[in-house]
Amino acid sequence: MSLRIPRIPGVDFLAAGKQLSYLEIEHSDNAHDAAVIPSPIAVLSGGTGPTVLLIAGTHGDEYEGQILLQELIRSIDPDELTGRLIVLPALNIAAVREGRRVASVDGVNLNRALPGNAGGGPAEQIASIVAEDLIPLADFVMDIHSGGIASEYVPSAFVYPGPTQELWAEKTAAVAAFNVPYSVVVKPMLKSGSISGAADRAGVPMISTELGGRGTVSLWILDRARKGLRSLLGHWGLLTGGPSPERSAVRWVELTSRSPVNSTMAGLFEPTVELGQCVTAGDIVARVHSVEELDRPPKEFFAPIDGVVAIVRHPAPVNVGTTLVNIAVDHGTNHPEGNYVTS
Structure with missing residues (x-):
């Protein structure tokens, strides 16, 4: 069965090279008089290979992932890639602009809104694009979170177990490749409507993260995650030719x-x-x-x-x-x- 190619203005998902554009989220109010909230997207393609979807800014007050993905967009030459990289560095752009977990425009937690609604409010529209268009296009997904303003986590990969032996094996291998100090396991559907849950339902291997928090950026966590992200992209077969990273044991904990x-x-x-x-x-x-x-x-x-x-x-x-x-x-x-x- 062939996949439906998303229609996003300014992006040809079948073209090689680097493309920068926006998801056009339809909404009109006093702050968005143009009737569109633009959420940035980058697509980098370098030839035949896997498609990896990277997301940050699902919650607007979580900053490590936003910085990591902005850096990645600027630093990677598409010729380095064996496959396609889809990057959403500030997914819930209204919340990112406000530096808040959820945006005041709708008050919806985007990571509880999937599969979303194409005719709904801003977060529901974004959730629909992610669940219906982008995850099905991907071979692997990563959604980068941290504790935000309200809390601080041990620096960790964050995974739902299962739901099949094959997906669980893919996830544990990805955790080892990302190689931050901890991996937090949480039972599926403990939090409904998440991007992780949508990926599980689509049968796409995915890991999330929790990289510190407190509404700021830790330099050592950022450096560890920067190296881990490159290692993970290599593990997924998208980046080739770099040195093999040193790995240490990951400590597995369960909420x-x-x-x-x-x-x-x-x-x-x-x-x-x-x-x-x-x-x-x-x-x-x-x-x-x-x-x-x-x-x-x-x-x-x-x-x-x-x-x-x-x-x-x-x-x-x-x-x-x-x-x-x-x-x-x-x-x-x-x-x-x-x-x-x-x-």
């Missing part, structure tokens, strides 16, 4: 329904553990201090399971229900096996 430690009072959050620290069930991992009740001692919160501190909230003010930290099950350097495969 489960028991991982979050949520606050049960409003106040100021004091973390009592460091990101990446090993903890035992019952260890104190956070305190919350009341702002108004001066004679009230801080409330302590405890690790629900043994594991690794994988995510720590960044802003100190919290409310009832705010997630303070996440404790991930530690699988060491051996990735989880067949219990994740559903078919």
Whole structure:
């Protein structure tokens, strides 16, 4: 069955060379009087080979991926490629411009909106293009995230397990090639409407990332991810001729329904553990201090399971229900096996 080639103004997906254009997201309001929100896209083709789709800016306050993909577009000569590279460095451009997780234009979390709606609002239109046009065109997908303003993650690849043995093998090999210190496994459909879920449904191997956070950029994480991205493109057969990168063991951890430690009072959050620290069930991992009740001692919160501190909230003010930290099950350097495969 032949694939439908997307119709994006200024882009011929069958042509060689480098093409720079925009997804034209139809929307008209006071800020977008031209009735279009332009989300940038680059297509670089160098001959017969795989198609790789790279995405960043799904959330506007996550910056490492945006920088990495902007660099990649400028630095790669299409003649270096054996295949086609499709790059969306600022996917939810309205949120990127505002430096916010979701854009005020619609308030929709793009990574919960797939498969989207071609006749819907801005995020739904973008989701539809990604799910219906670009993922089916790709042999491999990567969506680069970090913790944004609200949190910080251990620097990690981020993968859904399965859904088949073949896809799981492709994902674990990609994690090894990307080679950042951690890989976080999260059960599929824990968060519905994600790009990872859309790729799983399409049968396309995909990994995501969580590269730090706090609404800023870590130089060492950026450098590690920069090398990892080139290594991954080589592993996927798109980049050839570079030196073989040195690899270190990746530590596999798993987020489960028991991982979050949520606050049960409003106040100021004091973390009592460091990101990446090993903890035992019952260890104190956070305190919350009341702002108004001066004679009230801080409330302590405890690790629900043994594991690794994988995510720590960044802003100190919290409310009832705010997630303070996440404790991930530690699988060491051996990735989880067949219990994740559903078919």
